[in-house]
Amino acid sequence: MNRKTGRESLLITLFIVLFWTGSAQAERLLDMVDVQGVRTNQLLGYGLVVGLDGTGDKTKKGHFTSQSLVNMLREFGITLNASDPALKNVAAVSVSAELPPFVRPGQQIDVIVSSIGDASSLKGGTLLMTPLKGIDGEIYAIAQGNMVVGGASAAGAGGSKVTVNTVTVGRVPNGATVERSVPSSFNRGDEIVLTLKKPSFTNARSIVRRVNEHLGPEVAKAWDGASVIVKAPRDQGQRVTFMSVLEGLEVTPAQPPARVIFNSRTGTVVMGQNVRVLPAAVSHGSLVVTIQETNSVSQPNPLASGTSVGVTNSNVAIEEQTGSLFYVPESVSLQDIVTAINGVGASPSDLMSILQALKEAGALRAELVVI
Structure with missing residues (x-):
């Protein structure tokens, strides 16, 4: 297989690669949290x-x-x-x-x-x-x-x-x-609880810092990695205005964890930018099993008593194709990892096995998730 052709085919048919820039883009607070008591x-x-x-x-x-x-x-x-x-x-x-x-x-x-x-x-x-x-x-x-x-x-x-x-x-x-409304706890008490959609201690700390910078010190405090408590006015009209200001604040989220996602049903692999790899050697090869069956008829001797019967002849052959040994260098670049793995001419199904083997060998610094 031509290495360039194999790489292009794999990237087109299999790889969906998510790139995050070195500095994460800011997100609206509205997109990062849910408000306790405001639900369907x-x-x-x-x-x-x-x-x-x-x-x-x-x-x-x-x-x-x-x-x-x-x-x-x-x-x-x-x-x-x-x-x-x-x-x-x-x-x-x-x-x-x-x-x-x-x-x-x-x-x-x-x-x-x-x-x-x-x-x-x-x-x-x-x-x-x-x-x-x-x-x-x-x-x-x-x-x-x-x-x-x-x-x-x-x-x-x-x-x-x-x-x-x-x-x-x-x-x-x-x-x-x-016909009937559902009571909400949104207008009760002096505080509003913001629940992070994806719990993270770093994100909780970033939200607290951003809210306090914009609305004053000690307005927000982190309860844990999934909840932030914000002091809010008791008046309902003022509370709505207060929430409108909160929703529009932009917070820089923490970089996502290093993960490799496998979809075993579709053969899709998604790798995050934070995936790291240590030096490793990868051997890639495969076995080809060929089974050929032919049907024939067995005729009895003319002088002997008997009947004609059908016979199935099977021919089984096993061929081990020539494998390749490829060196995966230490890298902090997702593009380098993709290029190195494609260098062995891996098919979509082989790629999952290679990444799993790298993880077991301790060379892949990322969490493997199968969906």
């Missing part, structure tokens, strides 16, 4: 989608979709047996939504509708009124409306079928009306 809440409900074009649940006697429809019609004074309705135009669904922080009754939020039966498509359906509950069992929103399904499907008379994207999941924009 998940809602969940069970409902029915009607108006489908024969793509609903294939219901049987006692099926939960039939039971749900019978129970709903009973509320309107209509009594049916669970086996009476033909529900090919009805589907049982789960309805989920996220309740944003500080939302008030009367506001509208989007909902996601997902089939939980054997409906083949929810396209063109209408979600009937569905209460959405929180983890505490209380109803926080009511959902209803026409669905938007991004996928499409088509089937022929011979049984062939083509489906684009998912047609059993849809969205109802502004499909739920909030």
Whole structure:
């Protein structure tokens, strides 16, 4: 393999390399932390989608979709047996939504509708009124409306079928009306707790220093590597203005840890700029196993009694291809590491093994993470 060609192929097909400059770029405080007490809440409900074009649940006697429809019609004074309705135009669904922080009754939020039966498509359906509950069992929103399904499907008379994207999941924009707000601790007390999205003692210290430089000494203090406590005004209006100022502060984060990330399913390798390597020698080679099978017929002797039988002949050969020994020099440059590893002509799958072996030998100074 041509070394230059192999290097280009590996870099194009496999390597996603993240480069960090020597001086890290400043980030907004808003992007680095979450505010304790300011969070979303998940809602969940069970409902029915009607108006489908024969793509609903294939219901049987006692099926939960039939039971749900019978129970709903009973509320309107209509009594049916669970086996009476033909529900090919009805589907049982789960309805989920996220309740944003500080939302008030009367506001509208989007909902996601997902089939939980054997409906083949929810396209063109209408979600009937569905209460959405929180983890505490209380109803926080009511959902209803026409669905938007991004996928499409088509089937022929011979049984062939083509489906684009998912047609059993849809969205109802502004499909739920909030009925109850969630209490927040944001306006309570004299302090606000900032929680780092990626805990780091260095980042916590940098945030404290930046806040105190801008708003005065002793305004912020680090509780640990994941939390920073900031003194805030009690007045709600002043507190909102105070948080607006905090969110806009720019903080220089610490450089990320040295890591090499393997995605075993896609063969992707991501290396950070802080990866270091010590001198090492890498031997790269491979075995090629060839198995060739041919079928033949064994004929009996004309004078002997017997029958013809099929025989499989196998030819197995093992060939060890010529390997190469390549020296990996000590380096603090990610480009040098990439160039050195590509020098052995490693394939994407071989690269993971080489990096793991370097780690075991103590030559790779980085954490290996497999996802």
